[in-house]
Amino acid sequence: MQALLRISDAIDALNEWIGGKTAYIVMAMVAIGFVNVIARYIGRFIGTRLTSNAIIELQWYLFSIMFFLGFAYILKHNLNVRVDFWYANWSPQRRALIDLVGTLLFLIPFCILAIVVTINPVMFSWGRLPNGNWGAWEMSPDPDGLPRAPIKSMIIVAFVLLLLQAIAQAIKYLAVVTNTVRAEQAAQIEEYHAPVVE
Structure with missing residues (x-):
């Protein structure tokens, strides 16, 4: 169990860093x-367009990346x-047992399913055609827009990180359920704020 907990700690450290x-x-x-x-207001004042759809799309791409990378971090904490x-x-x-069952029955299969069903659309966005050849990247339909492939790839990254964190959580839940860790450590592992009941 200690080896599994070390794996869990490594996954925790990765998602904490991210x-x-x-x-x-x-x-x-x-x-x-x-x-x-x-830039938009200055552009209106001087009569020149100083901004573009690429800048607007970059802003919501960054928002999406922040959202995607937050999945695993939220689960960890x-x-x-x-x-x-x-x-x-x-x-x-008891809480760990419920969380363990929910993680094994719902969260882990959901992450795997999300990765599997996302691979083909993401590859198509990178230009992989149904016949196996490669074409152009999927681009934004807006003028001067950004390519869609990199941001769509973040969906897979997000679910891989969430899957890893779900595995890490399952290991910690199992450690609590099997009394591998003390009650104080159990409360710390789960970050429960309720009083510890032994």
Whole structure:
């Protein structure tokens, strides 16, 4: 079990690092939006177009990347919304058992399904034709727009990271359920804010 927990720690570290880098994406997105607005007003004043659809699309591409990379980070930190008022009063072992079952039955299969059904559309976006030949990348329908292939590829990246984090969470849930870790560690692993009940 300790070897599995080390794998879980490595996945946690990866998604923590990626999650931390999304702050830079937010700053870039805000800066691009600010520059775009200023350029639009200055352009109107001087009668020249200083902005383009590429800048607007870049802004929402960055927003999408931030959103995609947040999937695994949110799962790691248990920030998803819970509406079950019984859940908060359960012991860490009982909560971990419910989370383990949900992860194994729903989250992991969902991630795998999402990756499988996304591969062909993403490859088509990169120019892979149904006959196996390669054509042009899928481009934005807007004038001066950006290619769609890189942002569509982020869908696969997002679900691969989410799948890895789901596996890491399942390992931690299993460690809690099997009492491999102490109750204090169980509360820390799950980042539960409810009192620990032994």
